[in-house]
Amino acid sequence: MDDLAQLTEANQQFRGYGLVRSARLAQTKKGDPFYNLTIARGKTEIPVKVWSDHIHGREDEVKQMLQEGKVIFLEGDTSTYQDQLQMTARAFRAAEEDEYDIAEFLETPPEPIEALQEELEGYLQQITDPLLAEIVTSIYAKYKKPFSTYPAATNNHHSFVGGLLYHTVCMLRLGMDVSTRYPAVNKDFIIGGITLHDASKVMEYTSHIAPAYSVPGEFIGHISMSSMLVDREVQRILAGRGENAKLTKLEQEAVYQLQHCILSHHGRMEWGSPVEPKTLEAHIIHLIDMIDSRVNMAERGLDGAPEGEFTKVFPLGKLYKPMSGDD
Amino acid sequence: MDDLAQLTEANQQFRGYGLVRSARLAQTKKGDPFYNLTIARGKTEIPVKVWSDHIHGREDEVKQMLQEGKVIFLEGDTSTYQDQLQMTARAFRAAEEDEYDIAEFLETPPEPIEALQEELEGYLQQITDPLLAEIVTSIYAKYKKPFSTYPAATNNHHSFVGGLLYHTVCMLRLGMDVSTRYPAVNKDFIIGGITLHDASKVMEYTSHIAPAYSVPGEFIGHISMSSMLVDREVQRILAGRGENAKLTKLEQEAVYQLQHCILSHHGRMEWGSPVEPKTLEAHIIHLIDMIDSRVNMAERGLDGAPEGEFTKVFPLGKLYKPMSGDD
Amino acid sequence: MDDLAQLTEANQQFRGYGLVRSARLAQTKKGDPFYNLTIARGKTEIPVKVWSDHIHGREDEVKQMLQEGKVIFLEGDTSTYQDQLQMTARAFRAAEEDEYDIAEFLETPPEPIEALQEELEGYLQQITDPLLAEIVTSIYAKYKKPFSTYPAATNNHHSFVGGLLYHTVCMLRLGMDVSTRYPAVNKDFIIGGITLHDASKVMEYTSHIAPAYSVPGEFIGHISMSSMLVDREVQRILAGRGENAKLTKLEQEAVYQLQHCILSHHGRMEWGSPVEPKTLEAHIIHLIDMIDSRVNMAERGLDGAPEGEFTKVFPLGKLYKPMSGDD
Amino acid sequence: MDDLAQLTEANQQFRGYGLVRSARLAQTKKGDPFYNLTIARGKTEIPVKVWSDHIHGREDEVKQMLQEGKVIFLEGDTSTYQDQLQMTARAFRAAEEDEYDIAEFLETPPEPIEALQEELEGYLQQITDPLLAEIVTSIYAKYKKPFSTYPAATNNHHSFVGGLLYHTVCMLRLGMDVSTRYPAVNKDFIIGGITLHDASKVMEYTSHIAPAYSVPGEFIGHISMSSMLVDREVQRILAGRGENAKLTKLEQEAVYQLQHCILSHHGRMEWGSPVEPKTLEAHIIHLIDMIDSRVNMAERGLDGAPEGEFTKVFPLGKLYKPMSGDD
Amino acid sequence: MDDLAQLTEANQQFRGYGLVRSARLAQTKKGDPFYNLTIARGKTEIPVKVWSDHIHGREDEVKQMLQEGKVIFLEGDTSTYQDQLQMTARAFRAAEEDEYDIAEFLETPPEPIEALQEELEGYLQQITDPLLAEIVTSIYAKYKKPFSTYPAATNNHHSFVGGLLYHTVCMLRLGMDVSTRYPAVNKDFIIGGITLHDASKVMEYTSHIAPAYSVPGEFIGHISMSSMLVDREVQRILAGRGENAKLTKLEQEAVYQLQHCILSHHGRMEWGSPVEPKTLEAHIIHLIDMIDSRVNMAERGLDGAPEGEFTKVFPLGKLYKPMSGDD
């Protein structure tokens, strides 16, 4: 067997590649160190034990190898413990980058990253206000790389590599639809607000592969950090205009509205927004965010669920998967 | 003056037409009857007193004439009472239908009723499931007339003649947009659910001109009544199929899902839905309902509001109207 | 041993009857099918494993035999697994209906079903309004059989065969008491409302023996379905009166009030009622429902609990069982 | 005119008796003192102005005369101010106790106070536990007089002279009914708990005629004070048993349960109970309290309300008064 | 009369100075412009009408003169309208700065501004971490002037000139006390967090004299803006360190903690904090804020209230003012 998906029962022998999703160093009662790993390929995951005899004498090297997000070549044997399939490592080494295609090991969006980036950049070009365009485009340019790989959440929805970009583009599509339906809507804020609303998730999470909340994520949160990114751009632009330069009244209003779209996008104070929506666009962005995240949670939650039944999908509650067949 | 909008101060004389928006019979301390009317034309409204000498001896005729929704020809004099402009009637009579154009007296949707009906009927034709199509189309056909004149709410949003139809069509447009974006969405339920979600508001309110909650509106509510309309259609169709006919399993599932979209469209139990959304389509309908009603509340609430300021718009809270001019 | 209650430790041999309370087909890691059963007699329950050698070659027959609610004759041996007593089947067959008395296998109300039915029917005869009497009596007649066997809840209170009937009669008794105390109360609605308030639980649950939420139970709920049953009766009665027949104003008011008693009986929107009580009778029915269900929860929760201590009884919280003895 | 109910318009002359419901001493802008009175007879109330010329030189005497709850003989003239009928005093004097029958001036329960007392005392005799009987009877005996005249609430329900006694007896009736239905219920706690649950409202309100919250009512509240009354009886009884006497274990349990029934009778912490119900009897007392108070609120709120309509009854919300007539 | 406090009844003539607290330009029904002013001195306020004949021909000059915060010299006559004392202007002019002492017209803290500033600056010098010290000191220095004049709230607590400074110093005193009691507390964050927690209220309100919420106050709020001020300082300091300079790990941690103390100081998400306290110091700052604001609300709310009674003090609810005298 060289594909994790083939492992289904005890006493199978495995030789193949796997992505380190998590690695925790622990100790036996005797004080011997060992690793609890989770090794993954696509959606398949399996726990792996690495006992001390594979660690002894090369502690640092092993620690380096077994970091979240690394791919290793692994030999091991399966067993079951408390009805759970697991593997015990017999040998392992770091995999060279040319040995594998990372894309095989990671869950990714249903559309290519490049196409999504291109589509998003197309929307950015539709921003008509020059100051807004400069702010949004500049932030996007600075963070384009992590923005294209980070997930949109650690759980629940869009929790995969590229999830943040995909979620943002899906929201932009709905945003364009809604703006078209209601002429009173100012597309600049729809595009700018959606693009930036979760942008600082690249700082809120620790990594794009095994994301957890970072220290600034816990202390400050993406809502405040995204708004702060706007402020930094404004300070930079003003500095470029010369000492004591100030925004015009309309520019100032536009910046406030953009920050407001970001700060209010959770919709309610008890959901973590320090201010609640006070513009048409802020209301719309909040509701579009709810549509796209719920659709994604539903699709992921019902994936593989039985037809004609209700499945619990956190945090949505029970969801029904309709029957597909003939009567 | 023959237009209510011309009345701006005391001691003006009026001769012209007005719509009776409300009429309450009261008594002076001496026991003499008099009427407190509200007379309207478009968005202009003025309170009118009709003292007992205009009522005496023709009580029934006057009562008939002064019903909500009737148009009268009225002569009167303005005065101010506690800084409020009002009128005292000198003479009045019922207006003949050919004397006036009702459309001048009522607020209406920004698009023609016929066009909205046609558009809605076009969506109904896109329902692919024959049973769902029959249920939805039949209910629409039965209630088409009031459905096209009733408001979607007594206050806040779409509270005008035709508001229910307009709100429904606006939601259908968004529903088609969203369905197009997410292929997993079943358009049949989007179209059917949106069309029927508020349909029984034609029973929940007392009239389309001066709507108040009716007795079944208070006791049962539009959420339950709309679902009941579906049940009646199902019973009718089954009766047509012969004694003891039953729905197929897939038909039954479709009916349950349709009723569920209706029953859950307020989104949460504490907002009046006896069940919370458990299908993808039910979630989407709820959120689209929030978008369209909030956009309408915002537009109506900011209509005439000062630019560059925050205005209280119930129940949304404060809303900002952006500045339009040059800096 | 031929009584499940006698099984207390490992290595006992059993030959006797048992009710299948639940049966789930599973697979060993090797792919062999086996059944996880729960076998019950009265309040005693024991898990039973049926391995594949007892299934192989007669899959359909076994599936038929091991359905929830069936009684089987079973031979097996006890063992303990993780401190839990269980049995492994050695042989089993379907029991013939004349071999056993189902009443020995099911928990039932403390009063005979027939007496409860009779008592309930006696109350129905006290309804004075002819239309209400016809509606309520007709629904009861149609559903009398499941109404007399279904539980009133899947857990917590009256969750036994006949629980729905018993809960309804207990509420009717309190309803008669309260009506007698307050002459302003209209007994028709007390009797009709209580009789129907949970009536559609016969549709909300999947079976009376091992009840779970059915598809319409999840999508529509018993509150809406019970109200719909009233609507169907009204439609049927109107159809019998001839084309375009309509209810009189008083009849219509009575029907709305009856439906309102049903729809509002959870007392608050956040507890699942789409409308909150707006009549004296609706308020009383809601509170009587709370009394009878809490009393039942308390009695069941404290059954077997230690005296002089507090026991957790979901969802009531802690409950105290007083000391009985001498000091 | 000598009956307040006859006053309906301006310029009537009154000579007759009235109960002072409230009296507030105020000052004109010039600094002259005057009184704003409310004078009542049964349910009729009218505001009365007493200008300074009727006060000057006999300030103390007037203050004594115009206290809440006193009856005065009054001459005055009616006028209307802002559509509101009022009276200006021409002369007034204290009424002697033999001049009038206080019962004509106060709203009272629908049953005679003596009969209610007798009924309550009959229930007390049914308490079987001697300690409980002594505690409850002793408290009742001490406070019998105010207990029989105070209201059960300052507003909403049973807010009339004798309301507390009437509410308590009505609850006891329901309590006996419920206890009869469920044999597990211990009648001692039902009787004792209901009798005492609101007993300290005689301290929580300032008076039985024009009740407001007293200082201990605000600071401590009737829930805690009623429980404290029980504690004082226990201390008194123990003192009578000799130094260092202690309750037996069963006595102690009974006292705790009685106090618990009192402390938990609001049912939830957020409704003001420091502990939530943890005995069967505590749950029942809370729900019976809700039934009797809601029935009373409904009856008072719908008294005089129009038939066939919904009336707002604080704090119940809208209530419907059914049509009585023929169709 | 030349002091507003002397005006107590109609027909008094006034010649003296007053502070313009609010000025709204309105129109009579005829279309003539007039001003509704509120003129104040200390805590005394009186409404003043300025009719069009005093405006005509010098509109701009008058507009300039009647701005919030200006002091004018005014002649006028009092009258009463609906029991409310008001004044009609006969003449008015701008007051020269040397004609009056502004301190007489404004409510101020009970301690001198300079002493409060000095005390605060003393605390700042106790910050031991050099980066934190630089950030906090620099922000304080930049905003020292408005920081010393703005209120801490538009209503309720510390709503007077200098209220923000006074509230901040009072909190710092408590902060020093608490830090002394618990050695685990890091004083740097207590001092820095308290100093900055409300600092951007100088942007959240429109002015220090007649404060209302500004546009950024509504859109962004002081919680986010205060955190942003910290970010700007960090950016400035990094820029000074050279291109691509980064904070050390400990510096970064300190900045995050400081921002966290600011962002979390409302204590709960539903009270407007986007993150809830996650450090010891953040918890303490939140609770100290509650103590100082409640004490101030209580003192202001009970100022002038009757002794031995309960007074409603928004938003605290009822508060009791103890009796002071002898028994």
Add this chain to the structure above:
Amino acid sequence: MDDLAQLTEANQQFRGYGLVRSARLAQTKKGDPFYNLTIARGKTEIPVKVWSDHIHGREDEVKQMLQEGKVIFLEGDTSTYQDQLQMTARAFRAAEEDEYDIAEFLETPPEPIEALQEELEGYLQQITDPLLAEIVTSIYAKYKKPFSTYPAATNNHHSFVGGLLYHTVCMLRLGMDVSTRYPAVNKDFIIGGITLHDASKVMEYTSHIAPAYSVPGEFIGHISMSSMLVDREVQRILAGRGENAKLTKLEQEAVYQLQHCILSHHGRMEWGSPVEPKTLEAHIIHLIDMIDSRVNMAERGLDGAPEGEFTKVFPLGKLYKPMSGDD
């Protein structure tokens, strides 16, 4: 091994002392009795099995020996069960009081009990009102012993021997600080209210060593019981003053305020206070209680937690432990 802290793996032999923290008598499936003990020394705890052969024939003696809070001398062998270290008793006997120092077995406050008592008594002497001083001092004197040993909570904060005293003194220190800052605060209520606010926890918990909620703790709660202690003192003092003695008005006000400080100290009804704070001192005591309990929860929760990370500390949520080292 003679110290529980030395036990780290299976097959160790122990001979030493241990405190019985909990002891539950159970039965094997065969019906043999055995004990599940928890034995502790300081913060170390280990589960111990005592099988029936060590119980048989000396049931009463063993029961006596194995009570919570007793110290025993124990011999046993360790083993692991489900990764959990446990011990099986080989022999055990009661330890004589002179064999051990109880202080070694119990967690205690960081300051000596005697010093805390002395400090508290010093505060009591600062109460100026003689009646208040007598009430508070008398209650303290009566309960001084348990007051000095009980914990302040069963979990979370100050849950150790002497925790109640320590928590009270810590609050008194803050109370003195706050009173000094705000002269309007009446120190008598701060000292008296804090001293008594949790005093009846000595009744609410079953013991100071292995505290659980007692029957009166569940039924009445410490909030009501502490207020009742005040009432008992008042009754005692009045009795001493002679028959029918009454408090003066100022005395009465003081007693109500003291009880109010106790009853309202949870701050909100939903947190268990039957009345919410209505005096300045009541507000302050509630907030000081929150500060001291949160600080203690944080310190205990972060004790031993990793630096530079967030740790879940119930019920505070996540807490960050700062890094201590160099960068």
